[in-house]
Amino acid sequence: MGSSRSSHYLALKQIAKVSNSAFSLRKICNSIAKTTAKAMGANGCRVSLLDPQKEYLLTVGTHGLSDLYLRKGPLDAHKSLPEVLDGKVVVIPDATKDERVQHPKIAETQRVCSILGAPILEREEVIGEIRVYTREPHQFSEADKSFLTSVANISAVLLERAELHQLLEKGYRVNEEQAKLVQMPQLPTTSLRPTEFAHPSEEEFARLLDFYRIEWLYEPRSFPLRWKGGEIAEMFTPDFYLPELDLYVELTTLKQNLITEKNRKLRQLKELYPEIKIKLLSKGDFHKLLAKYGYSPLGEAKIEGVSRILYSHSQIQRRIRTLAKRISHDYAGQRLVMVGILKGVVCFLADLMQHLSLPVTVDFMAISYYGGDDGQVVKITKDLDSSITGQHVLMIEDIVDTGMTLNYVLGHLLAHNPASLRVCTLLDKGARRLTNVPLDYIGFEIPDEFVVGYGLDYKGEYRNLPFIGILRAELIKEDKL
Numbered sequence: 001m002g003s004s005r006s007s008h009y010l011a012l013k014q015i016a017k018v019s020n021s022a023f024s025l026r027k028i029c030n031s032i033a034k035t036t037a038k039a040m041g042a043n044g045c046r047v048s049l050l051d052p053q054k055e056y057l058l059t060v061g062t063h064g065l066s067d068l069y070l071r072k073g074p075l076d077a078h079k080s081l082p083e084v085l086d087g088k089v090v091v092i093p094d095a096t097k098d099e100r101v102q103h104p105k106i107a108e109t110q111r112v113c114s115i116l117g118a119p120i121l122e123r124e125e126v127i128g129e130i131r132v133y134t135r136e137p138h139q140f141s142e143a144d145k146s147f148l149t150s151v152a153n154i155s156a157v158l159l160e161r162a163e164l165h166q167l168l169e170k171g172y173r174v175n176e177e178q179a180k181l182v183q184m185p186q187l188p189t190t191s192l193r194p195t196e197f198a199h200p201s202e203e204e205f206a207r208l209l210d211f212y213r214i215e216w217l218y219e220p221r222s223f224p225l226r227w228k229g230g231e232i233a234e235m236f237t238p239d240f241y242l243p244e245l246d247l248y249v250e251l252t253t254l255k256q257n258l259i260t261e262k263n264r265k266l267r268q269l270k271e272l273y274p275e276i277k278i279k280l281l282s283k284g285d286f287h288k289l290l291a292k293y294g295y296s297p298l299g300e301a302k303i304e305g306v307s308r309i310l311y312s313h314s315q316i317q318r319r320i321r322t323l324a325k326r327i328s329h330d331y332a333g334q335r336l337v338m339v340g341i342l343k344g345v346v347c348f349l350a351d352l353m354q355h356l357s358l359p360v361t362v363d364f365m366a367i368s369y370y371g372g373d374d375g376q377v378v379k380i381t382k383d384l385d386s387s388i389t390g391q392h393v394l395m396i397e398d399i400v401d402t403g404m405t406l407n408y409v410l411g412h413l414l415a416h417n418p419a420s421l422r423v424c425t426l427l428d429k430g431a432r433r434l435t436n437v438p439l440d441y442i443g444f445e446i447p448d449e450f451v452v453g454y455g456l457d458y459k460g461e462y463r464n465l466p467f468i469g470i471l472r473a474e475l476i477k478e479d480k481l
């Protein structure tokens with residue numbers, strides 16, 4: 001095995017050329033993996049991308065790795081060479097003995113020995129990584145490390161360009177502040193998913209998961225089911241893995257002979273790998289599954305008015321836990337009065353208070369709006385039940401839009417001389433702000449769209465959706481006619 005500066009140079013030339021070609025992203029990444037492995041005299045290479053939550057590594061291009069090695073299970077970004085995710089180039093001299101390797105047993109059977117990994121950095125942020133693998137023990141040189149870093153740099157530009165391209169195709173405005181838009185939270189979680197599906201029903205299933213913003217990995221793991229003379233004689237690769245639910249899913253059609261065969265494999269899998277959760281799902285079962293996990297208890301009909309889900313139930317809950325931790329820390333040793341304005345705040349306030357490790361009391365206000373001479377005027381229709389004088393008050397809002405409501409209510413509360421007064425809002429629609437209001441805790445900054453669900457309504461409806469979605473533009477337009 002050997003590599004030289006001239007082979008590195010020729011490889012970089014080839015990689016730059018293919019990166020600028022019109023091939024699909026997957027094809028380009030496979031080609032980068034092949035050229036890189038060859039130039040370094042390595043046996044395999046994998047280009048992976050971090051999912052938006054930075055929890056999993058998704059393969060976007062490979063060369064020379066066995067199917068079983070590739071499908072050894074979802075790669076947990078924090079367990080799998082975490083130093084690469086800190087932005088460092090990492091050398092693993094022997095993957096079978098190294099505790100930094102997530103699946104050392106499979107590395108051994110699949111003859112993976114030395115690994116060199118480099119981060120793919122977009123500006124200073126790690127967005128993925130590139131790794132080369134050798135079958136025999138290998139010492140990587142400084143030239144190898146610098147070559148792999150250059151390949152990672154080219155890949156970063158390519159991946160960023162591919163992402164912008166996909167955003168354009170999806171109708172996002174990427175003309176002004178592109179970099180900002182790429183990081184906006186409402187982007188589809190799967191914007192760069194490179195998957196080619198084996199069956200149209202799988203693609204349909206992936207679309208449904210995307211709609212509900214449920215993270216998924218396609219065929220991430222193969223389970224050996226039968227061995228013959230030390231060799232694997234039969235394997236089973238479930239169609240999907242849903243990390244949030246820690247669940248593997250195999251889709252099934254109505255063909256009875258296929259169902260029987262799949263059931264047999266599932267039974268075998270459960271016997272051999274009792275810790276694995278797996279479900280055989282038909283199209284109809286899917287909504288039952290979603291209902292069970294709290295995604296769509298209303299079924300399909302009610303969410304017809306929603307064009308896209310902005311934040312899933314679990315994303316909201318994750319964010320609430322983080323906010324609650326900060327609030328509990330900031331108010332440690334104090335009592336807190338939470339004040340909510342009816343009605344939109346009910347879901348958020350109820351969930352937030354359950355995660356606060358503080359003594360808390362809760363009070364509500366209700367207000368109405370009427371047209372005055374100089375625009376809308378806010379009027380209190382239900383005031384606080386208890387005095388807040390000398391108390392630490394945290395005002396809770398579901399959404400701050402123009403800021404007029406909050407501005408008025410804060411003035412009212414301050415007149416009662418609380419010991420302190422801060423604001424926590426789940427959603428901040430900064431684009432429509434008319435008055436400057438202080439926001440101390442913000443769940444999500446959202447774009448200028450009409451949002452419903454999780455307490456927020458449109459004409460009194462949609463409050464009971466367990467997620468936050470964007471209302472179909474046609475509905476509002478029809479209303480304005």
Ligand code: PRP
Nearest residue numbers: 342343344399400401402403404405406
């Ligand atoms: C929403 C929300 C805020 C307010 C924010 O209430 O709960 O209180 O609007 O808007 P602003 O920043 O433009 O003042 P809404 O009037 O929809 O009543 P609801 O809470 O009963 O849904």
